[in-house]
Amino acid sequence: MVIRFLVGRTGKFFGRTTNLLFFTSLYREMYKELVDITNNETEASQVLKNIGIHGAFESGKRQIAVLRMFPNDPVKIMEYLDVIWYVIFGAKLDEYEMIKVPLEGTDYPDLVFHISKCPICGGYGTSSLDSVDCNKIQSSESYYATGLVGMLEETANLILEIKKNDFRIQMQETKCFCRGDDELELTCHIVHKSEFNKDIKHLDEALQRPFLLDTDIKSTDDILSKPLEAIKEKLISLIQDKLQMSTFEFMEYFQGYEEDVVKIVGFLLIHVFNENGRVIEKACETESIAKLIGHVYNSSIEMTKLTIPFDVLNDYKRLVVELLTDIAPLEMIDRFNGIEPSDYIQLFYEGMKKALTDLGVNFEGLKSNIWEEMDMKKVLSNAPNSKNASELTEEQKQEQSDLKIELIQEVFFLLTGLFVLPSRIFISSLHGAARAMFSSGEASTSTIRDHALKVLELIEKLK
Amino acid sequence: MQRSLSSIIIKVTQIMPNYTRGELANNTATMNQMRNNLYHFLRYLMSKGVTNQQILVRLQRMGSNIAKTILEEREFTGATFEDKIVSIYSEMFNSKISITENSSQFVIEDKKCSLCKYKRENLSVAPCEVITSFVEEILIRLGYTVNKSHVSKSIALGDISCIHTYDLKERDN
Numbered sequence: 106m107v108i109r110f111l112v113g114r115t116g117k118f119f120g121r122t123t124n125l126l127f128f129t130s131l132y133r134e135m136y137k138e139l140v141d142i143t144n145n146e147t148e149a150s151q152v153l154k155n156i157g158i159h160g161a162f163e164s165g166k167r168q169i170a171v172l173r174m175f176p177n178d179p180v181k182i183m184e185y186l187d188v189i190w191y192v193i194f195g196a197k198l199d200e201y202e203m204i205k206v207p208l209e210g211t212d213y214p215d216l217v218f219h220i221s222k223c224p225i226c227g228g229y230g231t232s233s234l235d236s237v238d239c240n241k242i243q244s245s246e247s248y249y250a251t252g253l254v255g256m257l258e259e260t261a262n263l264i265l266e267i268k269k270n271d272f273r274i275q276m277q278e279t280k281c282f283c284r285g286d287d288e289l290e291l292t293c294h295i296v297h298k299s300e301f302n303k304d305i306k307h308l309d310e311a312l313q314r315p316f317l318l319d320t321d322i323k324s325t326d327d328i329l330s331k332p333l334e335a336i337k338e339k340l341i342s343l344i345q346d347k348l349q350m351s352t353f354e355f356m357e358y359f360q361g362y363e364e365d366v367v368k369i370v371g372f373l374l375i376h377v378f379n380e381n382g383r384v385i386e387k388a389c390e391t392e393s394i395a396k397l398i399g400h401v402y403n404s405s406i407e408m409t410k411l412t413i414p415f416d417v418l419n420d421y422k423r424l425v426v427e428l429l430t431d432i433a434p435l436e437m438i439d440r441f442n443g444i445e446p447s448d449y450i451q452l453f454y455e456g457m458k459k460a461l462t463d464l465g466v467n468f469e470g471l472k473s474n475i476w477e478e479m480d481m482k483k484v485l486s487n488a489p490n491s492k493n494a495s496e497l498t499e500e501q502k503q504e505q506s507d508l509k510i511e512l513i514q515e516v517f518f519l520l521t522g523l524f525v526l527p528s529r530i531f532i533s534s535l536h537g538a539a540r541a542m543f544s545s546g547e548a549s550t551s552t553i554r555d556h557a558l559k560v561l562e563l564i565e566k567l568k
Numbered sequence: 569m570q571r572s573l574s575s576i577i578i579k580v581t582q583i584m585p586n587y588t589r590g591e592l593a594n595n596t597a598t599m600n601q602m603r604n605n606l607y608h609f610l611r612y613l614m615s616k617g618v619t620n621q622q623i624l625v626r627l628q629r630m631g632s633n634i635a636k637t638i639l640e641e642r643e644f645t646g647a648t649f650e651d652k653i654v655s656i657y658s659e660m661f662n663s664k665i666s667i668t669e670n671s672s673q674f675v676i677e678d679k680k681c682s683l684c685k686y687k688r689e690n691l692s693v694a695p696c697e698v699i700t701s702f703v704e705e706i707l708i709r710l711g712y713t714v715n716k717s718h719v720s721k722s723i724a725l726g727d728i729s730c731i732h733t734y735d736l737k738e739r740d741n
Contacts, residue, residue: 123599123682124660126592130637131602131698134630135609142616152612160604195598224597227587232640234633256601282586 122195129225132252136237146241150251157255161193165263168192172260174376176463177268177386179295180205182261183216193256196224213272213295217279223289225250226282239283247278250289254278257291268386273301337428356433363440364452367425371456379464384557388516389465391564397516399466405521406454418446425449505567512563519556593641596662599682606695607688607724614690623693631701638702639709649674649736652710656703672736675720681730684723694722700732713737 135156139149165172171192175182182189183203190198199222205214226249229235239248247254258276265273272295280290344355359366379385389395422444429438444452462468497505613623644659646652650667653676657663661682668675683695697719704717715735721727 121599121603121680121682121685122596122662123602124593124638125595125597126589126638126641127634127660127702128597128599128602129592130634131606131630133637134633135605137633138609138626138630139612142613142618156605156608156612157601159608160601163604163608164601193598193601195600196595222586224587224592224595227592228589231589232637234637252605256605 125196125224128194129227132225133229133235133237136249136252140237146238147243147246149237150242150246150248154247154251154255157252158259161256161259162263165260169267172264173267174372174460174463175264175268177265177270177465179213179261179265179270179272179274180216182264183218183274183293186218186257189257189260192260193253194224211295212297216293216295218289218291218293220289220291223250223253223282225253226289229283237283239281245277247276248281249283250278250281254291271298272296273298275301337432340428341432352432353434356429356437360434360437361440363437364444364448367444367449367452368456368459371453371458372460373456375457375460375464378553378557379460384561385461386464388560388564394512394516394560394564395466396471397513398461399468399471401517401521402454402458402461402466402468403471409450409454413450415446418450422446422449508563508567512560512567515556515559515563519553519560522553522556589637590641593638600685603683603685603695606683606698607691610691610693610695620692624697627693627695627697628701631698631703632705634698635702635705635709639706644706644710649712652707653703653734656706660702661699674734674736676732676734677729678732679729681723684730686724687726688724691724694719694730695724696722696730696732700734703732704734707734707736 136149136153139152140146143149143152175185175188186201186203187198190196198220201218201220204217204219206217207214229249237249242248254276258274261274261276275294275296277292278289279292280286280288282289341352344352375385385398389398422442426438426442429441433441458468610623613626618626638660642659644652644655646655650669653667653674654665657665657676657678661678663678663680663682666677668677678696681696681699683699688695700717700719704714707714713736715737717732717734719730720733721729721731723730
């Protein structure tokens with residue numbers, strides 16, 4: 106839900122809107138010209154799909170920050186088809202159903218989408234200008250919506266490329282309104298990239314810019330240690346410079362969705378820190394670490410409830426309201442004021458949980474407590490965790506156990522630092538004495554980054 | 569249970585037809601992907617040896633045909649010529665334009681052309697030739713006599729804004 110909201114809200118002001126009929130008519134005219142040039146509807150379909158692929162790749166390169174928020178699994182990515190659709194069209198996808206068709210001997214099922222309405226085909230055939238004959242297109246190719254298929258397929262594959270996933274999606278339009286079918290049907294085969302029958306585009310690493318902010322995350326400490334007014338000025342400047350709109354115009358896009366905004370903040374916090382070397386994502390590639398992160402998250406929620414008094418929670422809420430004063434419309438500020446203080450924390454953590462889930466933490470599979478989960482005896486024992494484990498000496502096995510203990514400790518420090526960061530922001534903004542304590546570096550972003558790098562270093566040593 | 573419900577929803581919606589062009593005409597879409605697609609379409613034409621003049625003719629044909637389709641679904645109104653032009657650019661492309669009149673020539677400047685956001689390398693024909701022929705077709709249908717329309721400057725070709733020029737034979741209002 107969080108990513109659907111975020112893409113929906115941000116898509117509106119990052120995208121350039123135009124009339125939908127102009128959009129679909131332009132598509133039709135391109136298709137007609139391609140048929141005219143190739144003199145072959147099947148070839149024209151292939152060319153238009155390729156054009157859609159190139160167009161989506163180019164567009165995706167500019168939206169890497171948004172695409173990076175998607176999960177790292179082909180099936181889960183396609184479960185967000187409506188979001189990808191929105192990224193392409195800026196318009197909502199009507200009712201649809203996704204069906205998984207298991208295949209023997211494959212890692213993933215085929216996915217079949219039954220989509221009730223297709224804007225590309227909308228009204229096609231009612232004008233003498235609708236001259237592309239989809240019945241002349243071979244059944245191995247996509248039909249009238251072939252360009253749309255190219256855009257959807259490439260956007261999904263770009264996400265997989267960003268996530269460094271080895272699988273790719275081959276999508277085909279298998280039913281088309283323009284052929285007389287009663288729905289748009291898309292069929293997806295998920296294959297290993299070595300079997301993918303198209304050129305795989307690779308992203309230049311230099312294009313993978315920091316998330317949202319061009320400001321280096323190292324300078325975040327400067328921002329967080331300043332008074333509230335300075336943070337407010339930075340936020341106003343960011344919106345005006347990057348989005349060319351006033352803060353009121355920007356905040357109006359979120360009016361009526363105030364609770365979702367709080368979730369988004371938690372969601373973005375995790376993703377912002379993941380940006381720095383994909384720290385959290387890489388850590389979650391190790392199942393035991395992913396589970397550990399899940400348990401630390403659950404413990405943090407309990408700790409927050411126990412350790413942060415109501416008055417302090419109320420201060421957090423006042424801080425949000427104060428931050429938004431003179432930035433957001435009065436109606437929005439009233440609604441933010443109406444949210445209970447304890448609900449702020451709950452919503453914030455919900456957003457963080459969603460981000461952690463997308464990055465690889467399976468909360469539903471967790472046991473009741475961390476010690477049972479980790480089976481500490483087994484973790485600390487001489488259990489092998491590498492191909493050459495059987496060749497390790499006793500000294501080497503002991504060293505590995507020590508590394509594991511150190512890793513667990515570092516993960517605790519990292520996650521605790523992340524989860525108390527909001528407290529640092531709020532408290533240091535309000536209380537000068539507390540600010541001095543936090544600026545000693547105990548909970549600063551650079552310390553969090555140091556712990557994150559240490560986690561990665563230990564994981565590498567254990568491999 | 570959830571699967572049954574969604575199957576029912578799908579069955580119900582399958583009885584309902586697809587979008588009509590009237591519905592499409594009253595909705596919006598994000599142009600980013602289609603803008604890129606148009607550029608790659610032009611690159612394809614160039615790779616097939618289509619000359620710049622031929623590309624121009626094709627883009628003009630496309631714009632004219634799009635206008636004919638749009639006009640089947642909606643009207644463009646305005647008390648004056650300028651009002652009508654502003655209405656077309658605003659409603660179709662979400663553009664805020666400036667208009668300069670020079671005798672019977674109208675020069676439209678669009679600093680945020682929906683088809684030309686970025687400078688494109690190796691491109692000699694402006695993508696927004698589609699827009700000028702689109703607008704020209706509408707003006708003709710509205711009763712104006714248009715001698716010529718063309719793109720004098722384009723962001724896609726490296727200029728700072730898109731300049732669309734419309735030469736009218738005579739003003740009807």
